[in-house]
Amino acid sequence: MNAPHHSKVAGIDSTVPTPAHTVAPAPPVPGTAAVPAPNSPAPGALLQDRLAGWVSDLTTLHELTERLARTDSLDGALQELLRAGAALVGARRGLVVLEPADGLGPDTTIGLGLGRADLGHIETVPRGAMSYGELLDTAAGLPGADGEIVHPDLFAEDGLDPRHREVAARLGYAASYALPLSTEAAGRLGAAVWLYDEPAEPHERRRHLAGLYVRYATEHLARLLEVARTRACLATIAEELLPSRLPRVAGVQLAARHRTGPRGGGDWYDALPLPDAALGLAVGSVTGSGPSAVAAMGRLRASLRAYAVMEGEDPVAVLSDLELLLRLTEPARSATALFAYCEPALRKVTLAGAGHSPPLLIGERRTEFAETSVSAPLGMLACWEAPSVEFQAEAGETVLLYTDGLLHRTGDPTDRAFARLHAAATSVPRALRRDPGAIADHVLRTVLPDGLDAADSEEDVVLLAARFD
Template sequence: MLDIASVVRVHVDALIVAMNHLVVRDAIARNAPVRKPVAMSAPHMPKVAGIDSAVPAPAHTVQPLDASPGAPVVMLQDRLAGWVSDLTTLHELTERLVRTDSVDTALNEVVRAGAALVGSSRGLVVLEPAHRTEENARGATAALGLSHAELGQLETVPRDASSYGRLLDDGAEPATAAESVRDVLGDPGLDPLHRDVAVRLGYRATYAVSLAAGTSGRIGVAVWLYDEPAEPVERQRHLVGLYSRYAAEHLARLRELEAARAREASIAGELLPSRLPRVPGVRLAVRHRASGHGGGGWYDALPLPEGALGLAVGSVSGSGPSAVAAMGRLRASLRAYAVMEGEDPVAVLSDLELLLRLTEPARTATALFGFAEPALGRIVFAGAGHAPPLIVGERRTEYVETTLSAPLGMLTCWEAPSVELSPAPGETVLLYTDGLLRRTGEPMDRAFARLHAAAASVPGSLRDDPGAIADHVLRLMGASEDSGRGEGADAGSATDTEDVVILAVRFE
């Protein structure tokens, strides 16, 4: 994992050989007979052409037996122990870095680890956009010991006037891996704006390291600030150089992974409804929290003849592009079956079961389909291995007892009785995916109890707005995000492993 230079390895091996030689020689000296002549204890050299082995070695090359080699051994042991300690520290820091799973957390780890290696208490890491030509391309920044206002002041310094800015310039040579400024204010050619910022922030020295990956080239730079004129010693520069090379590769991989997840989330969002229909007698709202791993959670609201409305939520097993594609096919098929026989939710799910078993026998899915007639205040539900709906009102908050059944794709022939529900005016029915329960990290019985408590605690001032009810439940269930507060789906890039869907239906 660690990129240790070959020179370091050769020196360590040489030290070990030297130590062994000195220790063995010391042991021979300690165990030698008392008052034994040196000439008698010296080994007989073999006869070699041109060399007379009987001639004794020069006197100045023979070390007295009572000379102690302890001091060189201790020195070598101390140096070797120092190298082992440095490499152990480097290994621990890279292990902590590899456990990060997002660019933001990795940047925070890099700036903290680098500060520990170079002996600084403040610093920042700047990650350049992957594609500068794209519109709205943005990089990322992580800071240590610097507030947002102080970061804003640093951004006012021209790039060519700061050490880390010069490393970020396109014209900088790739070989320029680091730049140290021992005394910022002592530089007579310092940019006046840079001098003012340095005085206001109270730093006197900087040390910047370029972050360059083998496949992506230079992706950013890390810089650490010192309160007094100083610079890292050679050992610190070597360690932070090794760490920065590994950090750059890790950040490049995470950035590519997040870009792929964003593309998958965008595709999944395109496969879901862009807007909810407007049907007299009901108000609809949806909240979709994408997992960022290409989950198969989905929802649908389909206007049907005679003012009816088809409501559906479900999830497909697996993750990644294949799960997203399967989700799109399943949702499109359910819409077709709902148009043909939506008044019978059991028949809709039975047809969906047959299709899934014939076309994708290795995949399972859960689904909940409801045929709503707002004019009559009635919904007929059928579920296949899905969590039951939750009805929220002023006088009651309770689960709708749907019939227990296996998920789609697990039985030779699926069929389960439907359940009819008659919500009162002002009540809201919540349809949700299992991801809402699993994101809590609790056992399912406790997750259901937590969801019930969250729905029951909706303030009276929010009960008229189905979107506000969904937001309140998401926040208390730990799946809330700042984005996605519109009527349509939110294809945000969450780092959680479960898709979350809440479809709120309020009866007027």
């Protein structure tokens, strides 16, 4: 492996067709008539060949950038960048290291044709000995710098790091070509490296095409990075506005599950101890999405906690106060809410709902929706009012509160969504019925199968389960 190899031009991928390469004709000698060389193409044919090559290159770049533009996630865009770059430079494998210079993350490494173990081997090489380390840690990776790093024959190079030599031999690559992911506008985002199985390097035309593509890809990645950071920030704020932990109250076990949409929504839940060993349970949803809905949700939940402490034994009064506050502070917004006053020692539940779906009782001998009165959402009428309802839970039964997002994510009509929820609750295995968290997980996975519970959706989902001893 230490014997020097003659570098060769990397093979051209069929994705990028090769135009005919020709040599410009010599200028004619003054005073003499130009005599075409035997069997040489006419000047018009040379120009036509070059124009055909340029059109081919532009068409290829257009197709590749169109594919990249259709990606809507960072991981998807990075994978597409690696695939397209490999086709442009004639490589088979590669990796991209995302490491924004502002230090705000996310930091990640994604491989093409490299498994997790392969990436782990590469990460054992000293960072400065790898092309991506050179780009990320030196001026070559700064915006505006040319920055390409070519290693046409790693094993023929003097001073190759021993660990790098060992890893390259283990993984079977002998050359590399690297470009920074950086622009003046986006700053430094990371670096991409493509690996060759044999000593090779991309042709100058290939480098030019790859450079154009990577500059466009970096701008696209910068936009997706900003979106990902905004979504993560909204999700963090929403989670911080919800209970960090559920209270421990004698006679009842609690569990909650929350799924936030990519834009951040207004679904919320709460559980708080009340005087006389009582427990208040609440779920609700504010209309809209994004930062304003998250902020409104936080204000509404905080206000409900205060009203519940003052008059929690009367759920109708709690929601009436909440409706008045919403009408005065958020006149253009409406909300649904359900508040339940629970007495665990008696297993007695008194609740009132404002445009909210009824709770579900799950037990050994029955699985049914609790009877609730029909009422409008908060903020829809000049004065909200609805009667409360009361029911008795049996020992071992679980009361499941949820938001409408659970039903809406199914994509079914309302009646079918309710039937699906009821069937999911009925099918809870006997071994799981003593754990409210397991019950909530089973219902979530059954109502929203195939990863729909975790998929991006405009609808938030909240489940709050209370099992009575």
